[in-house]
Amino acid sequence: EAPTSSVTDKVENGSQLDEKKVTVVFVLGGPGSGKGTQCANIVEHFGFTHLSAGDLLRAEIKSGSENGTMIQNMIKEGKIVPSEVTVKLLQRAMQENENDKFLIDGFPRNEENRAAFENVTKIEPAFVLFFNCSEEEMEKRLLNRNQGRDDDNIETIRKRFKVFIESSLPVIEYYQAKGKVHEIDAGRPREEVFETIKNIFATFAKESSETGKYVDNCVNVMTEVHID
Ligand SMILES: Nc1ncnc2c1ncn2[C@@H]1O[C@H](COP(=O)(O)OP(=O)(O)OP(=O)(O)O)[C@@H](O)[C@H]1O
Numbered sequence: 001e002a003p004t005s006s007v008t009d010k011v012e013n014g015s016q017l018d019e020k021k022v023t024v025v026f027v028l029g030g031p032g033s034g035k036g037t038q039c040a041n042i043v044e045h046f047g048f049t050h051l052s053a054g055d056l057l058r059a060e061i062k063s064g065s066e067n068g069t070m071i072q073n074m075i076k077e078g079k080i081v082p083s084e085v086t087v088k089l090l091q092r093a094m095q096e097n098e099n100d101k102f103l104i105d106g107f108p109r110n111e112e113n114r115a116a117f118e119n120v121t122k123i124e125p126a127f128v129l130f131f132n133c134s135e136e137e138m139e140k141r142l143l144n145r146n147q148g149r150d151d152d153n154i155e156t157i158r159k160r161f162k163v164f165i166e167s168s169l170p171v172i173e174y175y176q177a178k179g180k181v182h183e184i185d186a187g188r189p190r191e192e193v194f195e196t197i198k199n200i201f202a203t204f205a206k207e208s209s210e211t212g213k214y215v216d217n218c219v220n221v222m223t224e225v226h227i228d
C-alpha cells in the first residue's frame, strides 16, 4: 500500500495523484437520489471511472478485512465510517486504475471525509454534482430497490436521511460557497436527469479542452447537446 507521503502536490491543471494528474468529480445527494444510476450513464458517455464509496466499503466487508465488522455495523446504523478507512480505499482504487477521470459517488459524506481526502490526496474536485430529491421520492425508490442491502429498510433509511441533512448537506454548502456545485433536480425521470447531466459534462469537456485541462474521449455526445 502506498504511503500517503507519496501523494504529491495539487497542480494547477487538475490534481495530482502520485505521478498521475487526475480529474475528480464528487457526486453527492441523499440516499436513493439516483447517483449510482446516473454515474453509469456518465461512465458510458464521458469515459470516467465510477468509484462508489459505499460499494468500496461493502467490498471491504466481503473481503474479510479486519475492519469488516465495524463497517458492517456502521452501514446498518446509517452511520459514517471513519474517514481514514474510506479515504484509503478511494486512494488505492484511483492508484490502481489507469484512468485519470474519476466520479467519486457518495463521498465526502461529512466535513471529516472532506478534510481527510484533501489532506491525504491533495486533490480538489473539478466540480460537484448535487442530486436534489425529496425524501418522499427517495424513500419510495429505496424501498423498491431490491438489491438486498442491509440498509434499505425503513428504520435505517430514516437514519440515513438524518445523517444526510446533519452531516452531508454542510459539505455541499462548503462547495457551493466555492462555486463548484451543479444542483440537479433529481426527482425527474432518469432520462431527463441525464439530459441535464450531459450538458454539464459536455460544457466541462469543452471548456477544459480549450484550456488544456481535460482529456479526450468525451466528444461523442458533443453534437447532441446545447452549451449555455
Ligand atoms: N430518476 C429516477 N426515477 C425513478 N427511479 C430512479 C431514478 N433514478 C434511480 N432510480 C431508482 O432508484 C433506486 C435508487 O437509485 P440509485 O441506486 O441510483 O441511488 P443512489 O443515490 O446511488 O442511492 P444510495 O446512495 O443509497 O446508494 C434504484 O432502484 C434506481 O433504479
Ligand SMILES: Nc1ccn([C@@H]2O[C@H](COP(=O)(O)O)[C@@H](O)[C@H]2O)c(=O)n1
Pocket (backbone or CB within 6 Å): 031, 052, 053, 054, 055, 057, 074, 075, 076, 077, 078, 079, 080, 081, 082, 086, 105, 106, 107, 108, 109, 113, 151, 160
Ligand atoms: N463516504 C461514505 C460513504 C458511505 N458510507 C457508508 O455506506 C453506507 C451506504 O452508502 P451508499 O452511498 O452506498 O448509500 C452509508 O449509509 C454509510 O454507512 C460511509 O460511511 N462513508
